[in-house]
Amino acid sequence: MKKIKKVVALLSIVSLLIATAFSASAVEANASYDPETNHATVLHNENQVIPVAGTTQLSQDEYKRTWASLTDNAGTAAEIQATCELFISSIYASRRDSDYNCTTFTVQSIRNEQVDSTIAYIESQNQYQREIADICDFKIISDSIEFENFSGVLTGNTCTAEIGVHYCYEMEGAFEDTFYLNCVYYLTLEKINGNWGIVTAKTSMPNEQADGFVYDSFDAHAAALAVVGDHDFSTMEKPANTNNTATTTATYQTTSYSSTAAVNYAKQYYNKTNSLFGASSSNCQNFASQCVWAGLLSGCGASGTSTTAFPAVSTAWTGTNSTNVWCRNQYTTYYGDKYWLNWGWDNVNGFLKIIWLSDHTISGPQGYYWLGLAKACVGDVIIWDTAGTRSVDSGTYDHAMVVTRTTGTVGSRGVSNFCIAANSSSTTSAYMPLAQYCSYSASCFATAHITGGYYYI
Numbered sequence: 001m002k003k004i005k006k007v008v009a010l011l012s013i014v015s016l017l018i019a020t021a022f023s024a025s026a027v028e029a030n031a032s033y034d035p036e037t038n039h040a041t042v043l044h045n046e047n048q049v050i051p052v053a054g055t056t057q058l059s060q061d062e063y064k065r066t067w068a069s070l071t072d073n074a075g076t077a078a079e080i081q082a083t084c085e086l087f088i089s090s091i092y093a094s095r096r097d098s099d100y101n102c103t104t105f106t107v108q109s110i111r112n113e114q115v116d117s118t119i120a121y122i123e124s125q126n127q128y129q130r131e132i133a134d135i136c137d138f139k140i141i142s143d144s145i146e147f148e149n150f151s152g153v154l155t156g157n158t159c160t161a162e163i164g165v166h167y168c169y170e171m172e173g174a175f176e177d178t179f180y181l182n183c184v185y186y187l188t189l190e191k192i193n194g195n196w197g198i199v200t201a202k203t204s205m206p207n208e209q210a211d212g213f214v215y216d217s218f219d220a221h222a223a224a225l226a227v228v229g230d231h232d233f234s235t236m237e238k239p240a241n242t243n244n245t246a247t248t249t250a251t252y253q254t255t256s257y258s259s260t261a262a263v264n265y266a267k268q269y270y271n272k273t274n275s276l277f278g279a280s281s282s283n284c285q286n287f288a289s290q291c292v293w294a295g296l297l298s299g300c301g302a303s304g305t306s307t308t309a310f311p312a313v314s315t316a317w318t319g320t321n322s323t324n325v326w327c328r329n330q331y332t333t334y335y336g337d338k339y340w341l342n343w344g345w346d347n348v349n350g351f352l353k354i355i356w357l358s359d360h361t362i363s364g365p366q367g368y369y370w371l372g373l374a375k376a377c378v379g380d381v382i383i384w385d386t387a388g389t390r391s392v393d394s395g396t397y398d399h400a401m402v403v404t405r406t407t408g409t410v411g412s413r414g415v416s417n418f419c420i421a422a423n424s425s426s427t428t429s430a431y432m433p434l435a436q437y438c439s440y441s442a443s444c445f446a447t448a449h450i451t452g453g454y455y456y457i
Helices: 002-021 024-031 060-073 076-096 107-111 117-136 220-229 259-269 284-300 348-357
Strands: 040-045 138-155 158-173 177-192 195-203 252-255 364-371 381-384 399-406 418-421 445-456
Touching (some): 040 076, 060 195, 076 117, 076 158, 107 177, 107 195, 117 195, 259 284, 259 418, 284 348, 284 381, 284 399, 284 445, 348 364, 348 381, 348 399
Antiparallel strands (some): 158 177, 177 195, 252 445, 381 399, 381 445, 399 418
16 A cells, blocks of 8 residues: 555656646747647756656656656656656666666567667666676665756657766775766657657767767676676886987986875866866866876975976977977977877877886886786776777877776786776766776776876976
8 A cells, every 4th residue: 555655646746847847948849849740849958857866766667657657747848858767767777676677668668679779788788787786796775866958859759859867876895985977868769659768878978989889789797707807917018218308417306106196186176177277178188197297296396386397297398309298288299190199198198108118217207007907006097998909109099097996906906996087988976986987898908007207306
C-alpha cells in the first residue's frame, strides 16, 4: 500500500511540475505547433521538469510508469523534456544497479527493434562502469542529478534536443569523496504510439569527442579487465640533448617541485580561468602547464605574478630558437614545421618534448617521460593518445591531465589508481577517477614525471 501511494504521489507531483515548469516562450512555441504544416518549432526551458533527486529514488517500474503518464499530463514540449530527463536519469541509475535499463525509453524498445549504435554504446558504458566499480572496490552510496538549459527543434513527430546535466555522487572504497560530472546530452526523439521515445543519444564527454571515436557496443567486462590489468611497464629513455642553444653562463641550480602546490592550484582553477594566463579553445595543456608552474614557484622564489618570469622560460631568456621555450603564448622556431613541438607550454607534445630533453643543462621544468602510468605520481602530467601510437615527434598525443590523487604502489599503477583534474574535456572535480573519466587502457597513456626545475637563482 505504501508503494502504491508513493507512485501515485510522485505522478501527481510530476503532473504539477510539468504543467508549470515551462517558460512562457516555450509554452507559446508549443501552442503554435501544427503537425499538418510540418514546420520546425524551437523549444527552450532553463528549468528541470522531473522531480527526481537521486537516480535510484525510483524503481525501474516507477520510471516506466512516470514516462507512461506523460501522454495524459503534459504538452508536447514538456513531454519531450521529461522523456529526456527520465532517460538520462535511468542511465546513471543503471551505472549503479543492473536492475535499471535506459533502453526502456527508446523508440526501438517500443518497436521491439535493435537499439541505435549510440544507445548500444551507452548500455555497454553502463555495464563497464559497474564492472570497474566491482573490480576497483568503488561503490556509489548516494547521488543527485539536476538538469538545465533544455532546448530542441520540433518538426512533426521528430525532435532534436540537448540538455545540460549536473550529476553529483558520493563514493566509498578506493577513493572516498564526493565527485561531480557536468556534461551535455544531444538527443533525437520520435513520437510513436502516443509517447515520445529516444532514438539516438550522444554526450559531450571527452572520449566521445576524440578523433575517430565510433559509437557501438563493446565487451564491457573485457574492457574493464584490460583497463585495470594493463599497467604498461615499458619506459622510454631520454634521448641525447639536441638543444642547439648554449645555456647562459650563469650559476644555475636544481630547484624543488611541490606536488601539493600543483594540486592546490588544480583545485582552485580546474573549473575557472586564471586571468593571468587566460584560456584557449583547447586548454588542457595550458592548464596542466599552469599546475606544474605553480608547483615550481616556491623553489624558484618567484612571486607568481608574471607569465614570463621563472619558472616559465621565455624567449627573452633563451632566444627564439631553443628547445626549452616554456611560456604562455610563446613558441620556439627550432622544430620548423613541427608546430606541435614548438609550443612547449600550450601543446601536449611540445610539453612532453621539454620533459624528455630535460637533463639539468637547460633551464625549465625537469623530469622523465615514460610510456604508461606505472610510475606516475601526484603532481605529474599524464597524457593520452587515443590511437595508442604515442609518438611525441609525430604529434600523436591528444590530451593532458594532472594527477591529483593516487592509490597503489609506484611502479605498478594503472588507470584505476588515479584521480585527475583537466581542462577542455574538463573533469567535474579536481579529483575525478581516471577510470570513470575515460575507458582507455594504460597502453594509450604516457607520463611526464616532474622532479623539479633548473633555474638561475
